[in-house]
Amino acid sequence: MIDHETIGLLLKGINNVTWQSIVMLGVSFVLMYLAIVKDYEPLLLLPIAAGCMLANLPLSPLIADDGMLKLLYNLGVTNELYPLLVFVGIGALTDFGPLLENPRLILIGAAGQFGIFLTLILALLIGFTPNEAASIGIIGAIDGPTSIYVSGLLAPHMLGPITVAAYSYMSLVPIILPPIMKLLTTQKERQIHMAYSSRKISARTRIMFPIVVTVLVGTLVPFATPLIGMLMLGNLMKESGAVERLTKASAAEIANTVTLFLGLAIGSTMVGTDFLKPSTLAILVLGIIAFAVDAGAGILFAKVLNWISGGKVNPLVGAAGISAFPMAARVVQRVAQEEDFENFLLMHAMGANAAGQVASVVAGGVVLALMGAGG
Amino acid sequence: MRRYKLDISDREFVVDVQEIAADRFAVVVGDESYEVTLSSDENLGEATITPGFQAGAAPRVIAVNTAARVTQVPAPAAAATAPAPRKPAAGGGKGTLTAPMPGVILEVSVKPGDQIERGQQVAVLDAMKMHNVIGAPRAGTVAEVYVTDGESVDHGDAIFKYMED
Structure with missing residues (x-):
């Protein structure tokens, strides 16, 4: 016998479709398109899109209590485990050699974090709470794991849009960065050659670097200890050469597994009723402002260095002071070579970029300290 | 190694x-x-x-x-019979193009005898996992090429030499 109740039970899924869930399914399809067809950070955007799709299907058991996506979220997002494990992998892949060859580049990395604080103020003016504003500002560093770490502690309800913004803009670095670079520099400045000093960095220096940075940063900015500690742990394993298996596992197997878990968990937070709010749009807009100001501050600071050094610093290198390692440095090299095919800024840009990676982590710690949160 | x-x-x-x-x-x-x-x-x-x-x-x-x-190791008999080094020391000299940064040569696009234009692609250098096109600094004829595909080079290593004009 089929009565109304049975039909209702059978059609429960269809009856629970809401306009928000339909829109969010559309969003997940767009993210999938960007990941698969456009190749925008597919390693993270595809799992995010899948998580978003699975979470927005009607009555999705995956995000119910004990649902798989919920479990993945509780396993490593709320307690910051995933971004920290990703950082071990990034550390194992980052070559700080170019920075050690030219240590003054650390200043450019520091300048590249200015946009974080300007955007923070801007977000406060619009009406975000201080914790939310700080999380939005961090997008400017174009450092995905730091964004997730900081917003996970300060504004977990905004994790979805902030992560999507951070990773989308990271993939758009080759498109967003060049116009900013060209706007703020003259053709003459872009043609400045920088002598490359092939100073050999000893193995001992390379091994000491992650240890010294961890102790130094950890003491100065305790909130940054988890991030810098994991980044430098990965780098120490790489440079020591003593634990090749662990280095390889951190950079490949662990990082890949965590990226899958992280993406699915973040995607599952993008549920229609929470995501489709004006604040999401505001986050995306403020995020790109933060990005542009960060890059601009780096370039302007490099201009100051150029002036002080008597014309020896190409201001384009400043644009690599944002994080987004190593993509930002490659964009710098490409733009410089467009002007003059004999100009090779890559090693300098890589140094500034590695500095930006460290600086964005420190900036994350400073922001957490300012907000009096974290642990 | x-x-x-x-x-x-x-x-x-x-x-x-x-x-x-x-x-x-x-x-x-x-x-x-x-x-x-x-x-x-x-x-x-x-x-x-x-x-x-x-x-x-x-x-x-x-x-x-x-x-x-x-x-x-026996010393080379005499300068006349000792083979000349194929490759100049780092830095090269006048008429020699050197690697702008350390990396691996992915592709050599010229061979001895080639007429090349200024800016023409001479080689592709993979540095920091980025492919960099090395262009010819001036027009001329290639005398000798010192690198091969897959060879790692250091900053200043010679890539090729122009024919004396």
Whole structure:
């Protein structure tokens, strides 16, 4: 016998479709398109899109209590485990050699974090709470794991849009960065050659670097200890050469597994009723402002260095002071070579970029300290 | 590790070099192993190679086994019969294009005798996992190419040389 109740039970899924869930399914399809067809950070955007799709299907058991996506979220997002494990992998892949060859580049990395604080103020003016504003500002560093770490502690309800913004803009670095670079520099400045000093960095220096940075940063900015500690742990394993298996596992197997878990968990937070709010749009807009100001501050600071050094610093290198390692440095090299095919800024840009990676982590710690949160 | 096969006065030597630190190398010549400390690495441009050429300190060799082993390597008979080094020292000289940064040569696009234009692609250098096109600094004819596909180069290593005009 089929009565109304049975039909209702059978059609429960269809009856629970809401306009928000339909829109969010559309969003997940767009993210999938960007990941698969456009190749925008597919390693993270595809799992995010899948998580978003699975979470927005009607009555999705995956995000119910004990649902798989919920479990993945509780396993490593709320307690910051995933971004920290990703950082071990990034550390194992980052070559700080170019920075050690030219240590003054650390200043450019520091300048590249200015946009974080300007955007923070801007977000406060619009009406975000201080914790939310700080999380939005961090997008400017174009450092995905730091964004997730900081917003996970300060504004977990905004994790979805902030992560999507951070990773989308990271993939758009080759498109967003060049116009900013060209706007703020003259053709003459872009043609400045920088002598490359092939100073050999000893193995001992390379091994000491992650240890010294961890102790130094950890003491100065305790909130940054988890991030810098994991980044430098990965780098120490790489440079020591003593634990090749662990280095390889951190950079490949662990990082890949965590990226899958992280993406699915973040995607599952993008549920229609929470995501489709004006604040999401505001986050995306403020995020790109933060990005542009960060890059601009780096370039302007490099201009100051150029002036002080008597014309020896190409201001384009400043644009690599944002994080987004190593993509930002490659964009710098490409733009410089467009002007003059004999100009090779890559090693300098890589140094500034590695500095930006460290600086964005420190900036994350400073922001957490300012907000009096974290642990 | 790099393996060099040298023919010196019709005797073949196989030399394996492993970099331990920037200035320390483990070197195996035939069956003998040495620990070598590089005390000087000079670019002498296009200075002519002759026996007894004096330019700073010679590399210090510390034999792991016995110092006497070093003398096993016979000195080249005379400058006339000794093979000239194929590759100029780092830095090259006038008319030589050098690598702008360390990396691996992915592709060599020219060969000796080629007429090239300024800006024409000479080689592709993979540095920091980025493919960099190396362009010719001026128009001319290629005299000699010093690199091959897959060869790793250091900053300042010669890539090719122009024909003298």
